[in-house]
Amino acid sequence: MNKTVTWGSFEIPVVDTYDVVIVGGGVSGSACGIRCAEEGLKTLIVDQMNILGGSATNALVCPMMPSYVRHLPILNLIEQELLQAGQATRDNYTTMLWFAPERLGEVYEKLFYERKGQVLYHTVLVGVVTEGRQLTHAILFATEGLIAVGAQSFVDASGDAVLARAAGVPVVSGDDEGINQVSSLRFTMGGIDVEKYRSFVLSLDDCFSPLVEGYFFESAMVAGRDFKLEPLFRKGVEAGILEEEDLRYYQIFSIPGKPGCMALNCPHIASMQKNTTSKARSKAIVEAHTRIRRLVTFLQTMMPGFENSYLMEVAPLLGVRESWRVQGCYLLTEEDYARQARFEDGLVRGDWYIDVHSNKKGLFHQNTYEKGDYYEIPWRSMVTSTVDNLGVIGRCISTTFLMQASIRIMPTVTDMGDVMGTACALAKASSTPLALLDGTVIRQHVEAGLA
Numbered sequence: 001m002n003k004t005v006t007w008g009s010f011e012i013p014v015v016d017t018y019d020v021v022i023v024g025g026g027v028s029g030s031a032c033g034i035r036c037a038e039e040g041l042k043t044l045i046v047d048q049m050n051i052l053g054g055s056a057t058n059a060l061v062c063p064m065m066p067s068y069v070r071h072l073p074i075l076n077l078i079e080q081e082l083l084q085a086g087q088a089t090r091d092n093y094t095t096m097l098w099f100a101p102e103r104l105g106e107v108y109e110k111l112f113y114e115r116k117g118q119v120l121y122h123t124v125l126v127g128v129v130t131e132g133r134q135l136t137h138a139i140l141f142a143t144e145g146l147i148a149v150g151a152q153s154f155v156d157a158s159g160d161a162v163l164a165r166a167a168g169v170p171v172v173s174g175d176d177e178g179i180n181q182v183s184s185l186r187f188t189m190g191g192i193d194v195e196k197y198r199s200f201v202l203s204l205d206d207c208f209s210p211l212v213e214g215y216f217f218e219s220a221m222v223a224g225r226d227f228k229l230e231p232l233f234r235k236g237v238e239a240g241i242l243e244e245e246d247l248r249y250y251q252i253f254s255i256p257g258k259p260g261c262m263a264l265n266c267p268h269i270a271s272m273q274k275n276t277t278s279k280a281r282s283k284a285i286v287e288a289h290t291r292i293r294r295l296v297t298f299l300q301t302m303m304p305g306f307e308n309s310y311l312m313e314v315a316p317l318l319g320v321r322e323s324w325r326v327q328g329c330y331l332l333t334e335e336d337y338a339r340q341a342r343f344e345d346g347l348v349r350g351d352w353y354i355d356v357h358s359n360k361k362g363l364f365h366q367n368t369y370e371k372g373d374y375y376e377i378p379w380r381s382m383v384t385s386t387v388d389n390l391g392v393i394g395r396c397i398s399t400t401f402l403m404q405a406s407i408r409i410m411p412t413v414t415d416m417g418d419v420m421g422t423a424c425a426l427a428k429a430s431s432t433p434l435a436l437l438d439g440t441v442i443r444q445h446v447e448a449g450l451a
C-alpha cells in the first residue's frame, strides 16, 4: 500500500484501505454499510455529522413512509431493533413507522459495529484520486487534516452526490428551470399537554387527525386547504405573531418514548428556489430560525396544550428533499412510475406517489398506487458510465425530478443500500467493478436472500 497519494499539489497520507468506502452514513448509506459488513467486507462509512442516520437523525425526518411492497432484510432488521427496544411505534392505522431520531442512529451504529464496520465521524469528503475509469482514493478532511482512504468499491450515499460530482460524473439538479423541491428545517418542542392539544384539534372536527386515542397523535395545517386549524393560524397572523408564509405548511406529531414532546415538519423554506450553494442554504437556515421562533411563540400563546411548552431542538442538518441527481446508465422517469415499470435488473420496489413539495405550485401529488402495486428501480439507475467502481444510492440516483419525489422515501432508499451492499460483495468475489456487474445476477442474489 502506498503511504501517500498525490492530490493536486498535496501529498496526502493513506490511512487505510477497504473493500468498500461509503460516503454518507444516512438512511441509504447506513443500510449499505450494514449489508456490506454482514457480507464480511471491510467497510468504512464517512460522515460529516456525529451520528448515523443522515436526514432521519440530523434533519429530524420521521416517520418511515408507508409502503406495501416486499422490502429487503436490512429494513426489517432495523425496524425489529427499534420495535423490540420500544423505541418506535406504529399508529395502528397505517404501516408508517415512527421513531425517536437519535434511537434510529443508535440502532444503525449498533448493527454496523456488531458486524465490524467502521465509521469516520466529523469527516468530510473533499475530493478523489482516479486512475483511468477507476476511483482509487477518497480524499477526506478529518480531525487530523487531509487524509486518504483507498477501496475497491466506492458508494455515494451523500444525498448531494458529492462523491459522484468529485469524480466527474454528470449531474442535474431541480426541475427544468433548476428549481429544487422545498427544503425544511425541522424542530422539536417539549412540555406539551398532548392530550389537551388532541382534544382541541378533535373538537374542531379535524379529519386529518383520526387518531382519537392512544399515545400517538399527528395533526397538520396547510393554508387554503380547509384544514380546521387554519382560522387559529389566521388569528396568529392578525395578532402580528405569525406571517402569511408561516401558514404554508404545518405538521406536528408525537415522538415515541418522549411523552410531552412533539416533532414539527416545518417551516417550509420556499424562498430558497435553488439549494445548490452554501450561500443559498445558509440564507434559508437563517430565515428558518426566525420562522421557528415565530411558530414557537404562536403555539405557546395561542394553541391549547402548549401553554408550558418550549423549543427543545432545531435540526442540526437542513432537510433537503432534492438537490443533485447523477446521470446514470438508466434514467428512471415518471413514465416508469405510470406504467409500473419492470426491468430484468430491477432490484428495488417503490410504491410511494410522486410527492413534490414544489417551490412553484405548492404540493404536487401524482395519483397513488393501489396497495401492492409497484415499479422497479433498475441496477442501471445506481451506476454510471463514467466511473466503473462507483455505486450511487439514496435520493441522488439517476431519475428525473418528478420521479425522485417517489424514490426518496426512507423504506425505498434503505432497500437501495441493501442491494448495493450485495453488489459490493459480488464485486469483490468476482474482482469486477460495480458498474460492470450484470444486474440480473445481482437480482438473483437479492432474491436468494429473501428465500
Ligand SMILES: Cc1cc2nc3c(=O)[nH]c(=O)nc-3n(C[C@H](O)[C@H](O)[C@H](O)COP(=O)(O)OP(=O)(O)OC[C@H]3O[C@@H](n4cnc5c(N)ncnc54)[C@H](O)[C@@H]3O)c2cc1C
Binding pocket: 023, 024, 025, 026, 027, 028, 029, 046, 047, 048, 049, 053, 054, 055, 056, 059, 061, 062, 063, 064, 065, 123, 124, 125, 126, 157, 158, 159, 160, 162, 183, 184, 265, 318, 319, 320, 321, 393, 394, 395, 396, 408, 409, 410, 411, 413
Ligand atoms: C423535510 C423532509 C421531510 C421528509 N419526510 C419524510 C417522511 O416523512 N418519510 C420518509 O420516508 N421520507 C421523508 N423524507 C425523505 C427522506 O428523509 C430522504 O429522502 C432520505 O432520508 C434520503 O436518504 P439518503 O441516504 O439519500 O440521504 P441522507 O439520509 O440525507 O444522508 C446523506 C448523508 O451524507 C452525509 N454527507 C453529505 N455530504 C457529505 C460529505 N461531503 N462528506 C461526508 N458526509 C457527507 C450527510 O451528513 C448525511 O448523513 C423527507 C425529507 C425531508 C428533507
